[in-house]
Amino acid sequence: MTMADRWREYTVSADRTHHLHLGRPAYARRFAEVLQFHAPGLAPVIDASGAYHITVDGNPAYEERHVRTFGFYEGIAAVHSPTGWRHIRLDGTPLYRQRYEWCGNFQEGCCPVRDADGRYFHIRADGKPAYQERHRYAGDFRDGYAVVQNDAGDHTHIDINGVLLHGKWFRDLDVFHKGCARAADAGGWHHVDMAGRALYDRRFRMVEPFYNGQARVEGHDGSLSVIDERGNELARLRGPAMSTLQALSGDMVGTWRTQAIRAAAELGVFDLLPASPADIERALELAPGCGARLMRALQELDLVRRDADSICHPTGRGAHLRADHVLSLSDAAGHWGDLSDRAWRGLAQSLRTGAPARDGTAGDFFGWLADRPDELQATHRALATYARHDYADLPQVWEFGVHDAVLDAGGGAGELAFALLRANPKMQATVMDRPEVETLFSTPDDLADRCTFVAGDLFRKWPVRSESVILARVLHDLPDDDAPRTPPPASWPGPGRPCRRAAVSMWSSSSSMRPAAPAVCWT
Numbered sequence: 001m002t003m004a005d006r007w008r009e010y011t012v013s014a015d016r017t018h019h020l021h022l023g024r025p026a027y028a029r030r031f032a033e034v035l036q037f038h039a040p041g042l043a044p045v046i047d048a049s050g051a052y053h054i055t056v057d058g059n060p061a062y063e064e065r066h067v068r069t070f071g072f073y074e075g076i077a078a079v080h081s082p083t084g085w086r087h088i089r090l091d092g093t094p095l096y097r098q099r100y101e102w103c104g105n106f107q108e109g110c111c112p113v114r115d116a117d118g119r120y121f122h123i124r125a126d127g128k129p130a131y132q133e134r135h136r137y138a139g140d141f142r143d144g145y146a147v148v149q150n151d152a153g154d155h156t157h158i159d160i161n162g163v164l165l166h167g168k169w170f171r172d173l174d175v176f177h178k179g180c181a182r183a184a185d186a187g188g189w190h191h192v193d194m195a196g197r198a199l200y201d202r203r204f205r206m207v208e209p210f211y212n213g214q215a216r217v218e219g220h221d222g223s224l225s226v227i228d229e230r231g232n233e234l235a236r237l238r239g240p241a242m243s244t245l246q247a248l249s250g251d252m253v254g255t256w257r258t259q260a261i262r263a264a265a266e267l268g269v270f271d272l273l274p275a276s277p278a279d280i281e282r283a284l285e286l287a288p289g290c291g292a293r294l295m296r297a298l299q300e301l302d303l304v305r306r307d308a309d310s311i312c313h314p315t316g317r318g319a320h321l322r323a324d325h326v327l328s329l330s331d332a333a334g335h336w337g338d339l340s341d342r343a344w345r346g347l348a349q350s351l352r353t354g355a356p357a358r359d360g361t362a363g364d365f366f367g368w369l370a371d372r373p374d375e376l377q378a379t380h381r382a383l384a385t386y387a388r389h390d391y392a393d394l395p396q397v398w399e400f401g402v403h404d405a406v407l408d409a410g411g412g413a414g415e416l417a418f419a420l421l422r423a424n425p426k427m428q429a430t431v432m433d434r435p436e437v438e439t440l441f442s443t444p445d446d447l448a449d450r451c452t453f454v455a456g457d458l459f460r461k462w463p464v465r466s467e468s469v470i471l472a473r474v475l476h477d478l479p480d481d482d483a484p485r486t487p488p489p490a491s492w493p494g495p496g497r498p499c500r501r502a503a504v505s506m507w508s509s510s511s512s513m514r515p516a517a518p519a520v521c522w523t
Contacts (some may be wrong), residue, residue: 007037007056018058019043027058038071040090045069053077053092062092070105076125078103078111087111087127096127104140110160112138112146122146122162131162142175151397157181157196168196177209180229188220191229200231221247255341260297261321262337265330269294270321273304274313327389332382339375366477370436380412380440383473387415391472395423407432407466410458410474413441414451421447430464432456459485 010019010026016033019026034054037043042053042061050065053072068080076087076095084099087106104112110122110130119134122141137149145157145165155173157165174182176194183192188203191210206218214226214234222241226234242250264270267284275283281291295312298304303318314322320329343356343365350356356365369376394416400406401424408417411431421429428450432438435455443451456463458474459482475483 005041007041007043010037010043010056012036026056029058035071038073040072040075042072042077042090044071044077051079061090064092073105073107074109074125076106076111078105085113095125096123098127108141108144108160110141110146112140120148122160130160131158133162139175142177145176147173147175165194166196168192174209180210182207182209189217190231191215199229200227202227202231257301258337258341260294260301261303262333264294264298264303265321265333268323269298270303270314270318270330271323273318274311276309276311280312327385329382329385331378332385335379335382339379366434370434376436377440380437384413384415384441387413387473391416391419395420400424401427403427403468405429405466406468406470407462407464408470408472409456409462410471412437412473414443414453416470416472417451418444418447421450430454430466432462432464 006021006026010021012034013020013025017030019034019037031045031047033046035044037056041056045052045054046068051067051069052065053061053069055061066079066081070078072090075090079086079088081099085101085103086099087095087103089095100113101116101118102114106125109125112120112122114120115134117134120136120138121134122130122138124130135148136151136153139147141160145159147155148158149155150169154169154171156167156169157173157176159165170183170185170192172184172189179194180191180199181194183190183196183198185203188205189207190203191199191207193199203220204217205220205222208216210229214228216224216237217227218224219240222238223236224238225236228234240247267286269280269284272280272283277292277295279291280286280295281288284291286294295304295306298318299306299312302315303321304312305315306312319325320327321333322328323330346356369379400420403424404426405428406417406420408414408429408431410433411417412433414429414431417429417431421427429452431441431451431453433453433455434457438453438455441453443453454463
């Protein structure tokens, strides 16, 4: 083996300060950190002068220094310099003039990069973009195809020119390995072919790539198996983490968790943290020993953590149960643990009769709330939290700026309208809801001249006209016969003026039937 090829026998020392050749130091120098050698015999290193590449004898391959350097792939290396990320040639000269927020490694003549806008795309070996599209994320090419992610968080495969391979989208996705790729949908992980078709019907918690026609997979029950390309189990490597009886029992007692959270929110436990269990017990006048019991339950639910002094602190999840949290779920805990719980108790009766059976809230739920001011306010405070969270990014997903004004029908606290107005300074908005709801909320000071609350009934003549109407978290509240109904014609633009805008209907984020993106109905 020639001196130039000795790097193939080099390994990184245990302390990562130098390279070894057949177990002995390959050179006398020591660095703050070294990475392995790559063809044609250069390795990334860092010392007091900065980051660069060295040759097999430990000497610098060029004079320039960077913040960090990475291995050469296809004769090109990614480097992080004070002016940004880029690629260099073997002699250290820049491959191109541009600077990026991040660069990957070249594979099959292409490399993923991220620009200043946070968008990913691929560049070719000449430094030019491989295509015009920009993505939320882009990975390496393998066997001619790469994975890209869209703004909705879904993934698909593209070819070297940015063209979609099969046009199918998945929650997560891997590159192809021997003609198959790992893919995840709502049911879990599985394998797909190059047409994006599932090789079998089963879904798993985890799958590995196929190795000689077989793959190791983990079931949702914690079991480990080996399957063939048709999804048939060939070998059982580990049994399920719990029996079917235990799994079903866990689902049956889910109400224990709901009621523990509801009790903690109702008592105001999280508004007192940080505190010890004894402090909680005294402040809330709980029975002896019950403070410790409650805090143990909340710790098991990952809502509180204890420090070395046994003081309880809210976790990131638990902080949402503080009444003053900007995204407080304190009221929601009461809703799901009381009103919703009562409604679910009548499910068997509803299935028999086809009619609502809410166990104390029978009939029109929102009409029932209208006569109970405390429950009304708590319910709409909870709905406002969900809206504030779920609608935060909506103005960037859909081009609402084409509308001069919008009507948020059934808009509740107006959080969706507020988000749209702040993203579109020239827009006007009207929020319409039931009379008792309309009086609960007001427009923030920064939007006072652009947003109005009005009282109205979805199924009667609306008090306002609008060319654009939004129905958000509305349709799933209505009976099947009412949901398809359109508002009275008088609510739309006057005679001879057909509606030219979009009516956008969005399912609740908690609905298992919601579409992946807002459903747009052109009228």
